[in-house]
Amino acid sequence: MHRLATGPRWGAATARGPRSVNADATAAYTDPTTGEVVFALADGVGDERTAARAARIAAAAAVRVPASQGPAAALAAAQRAVRTEPGGDCALVVAMPADGGYRLGWVGDVRAYAWDGDSLRQLTRDHTLAQYFRERGQVPTPRMEHLVTTTVRTARPAEFGAAEAPVPAGLLLTSDGVHKTLTRAAMAELLRLPSNGAHDLVTAALAAGGRDNATALMADLAPRLPGAATTKLPTVTPA
Template sequence: MTVTTTTPGTRTRGTRTTRRTDWSAADARGPRRHQADAAAGFTGRDGRRAVAVADGVGDSPAAARAARIAADHAVRTAVLDGRADLAVLAARDVLLGAGLPGDAALTVALGPDARLAEPTWTVAWVGDVRALAVVDGRPQPLTRDHSVGAAMRAAGVEVAPRMDHVLTTSVRTVRGAVEIGLTVIAEPDALVLATDGVHRALDPDTLAGLCAAVPAAHLPRALVAAATAADTHDNATALVVVAGARPVVPEPRRG
């Protein structure tokens, strides 16, 4: 596998890694024709930050565009409005309001508000991009897939694995905040967001072993490499934010 470190927006073959001082992401197109995953991060002037990963539905330019727009818009809305769930709805409104084709699963995590005494992260999601909190090297799931397979298994019905790819809620189809998954957690050591090309390819023991052994800064690349080695059948994307790291606050514009 060819691993290339690049800056955002650069297209390369193999695995791409995007780095920031407080978050990093890696992705690989895998066997698909198009890279329809997207990762994004945004830090406001007050230092509050948000990260997001989107997984376009299907293997097409429309899916790739929907994922990129959803991720980019969600992180900015989350920081500016202070609500992770509203960021999901804002991403929906952009796709529908502009008449854009394509759809995506989306998970967005909003970092602590400096005005609060206890630092907490808020995670909102639709679809099957999973979020994990890493505490003392142990990954703890924060999300539950919005898919037909997950819903039927929760009801005690065994279904074929292909039903895990049929989403019950997505950016385009979410009707309101009540359909958005939402959780609030105390600040962990790190947060991991991963598309199904990663989390379905890795068994729990492999995932736990990587989280325990690999430093957070290198974990996205390790997760994507492991998913690729496991012959994932999808795009594979992982984003890790070091929750306790000091974010880069943009310099105020002058003039």
């Protein structure tokens, strides 16, 4: 975990897994004037270097937007940056500090959760074909879970997701290689361990047979519960 002089404690971990490239990316930027830290996590669409580059570009552009401008402005900046490239696309979630908590913006199936030291509450809603049909009372096919309906390159501003993180709470950002491999209950159990939560989530996703890149970023962790378990899972070295 890291702690900036005036910012939150945070940490990130990522692994390529069985894919050819790691098309996930994270970024954090501290405003030198306000000391506010903006976080982003991106998941490239596909298993190509262009997807990896799009994710890096999008995350880097999003965190450079001042928190006062809001998540929609950060997503728009990421979109402009990605569209300057000839190819490549990604999903993206950005978290900006506001009133002691965070404001969130996202496209695609990356997620943000609030962490209270015991349980996780999902703050984002997946922009996938599966979620589209589920909200209309229909049962989606497994493949629909992986078909996104918005991306950084293609989303219209009206399609940007928006939410707020409650206060006080920790913040967890994940790519689908984590949250579509591990249940929310399993993720919360790992976070109760007195260790590097982001690394444990990525390690566990790979150990559980994850077939995708796996990435997690945690910030402003809530205090550990008294008497929390201290046994760690067997370590899997990220690829």
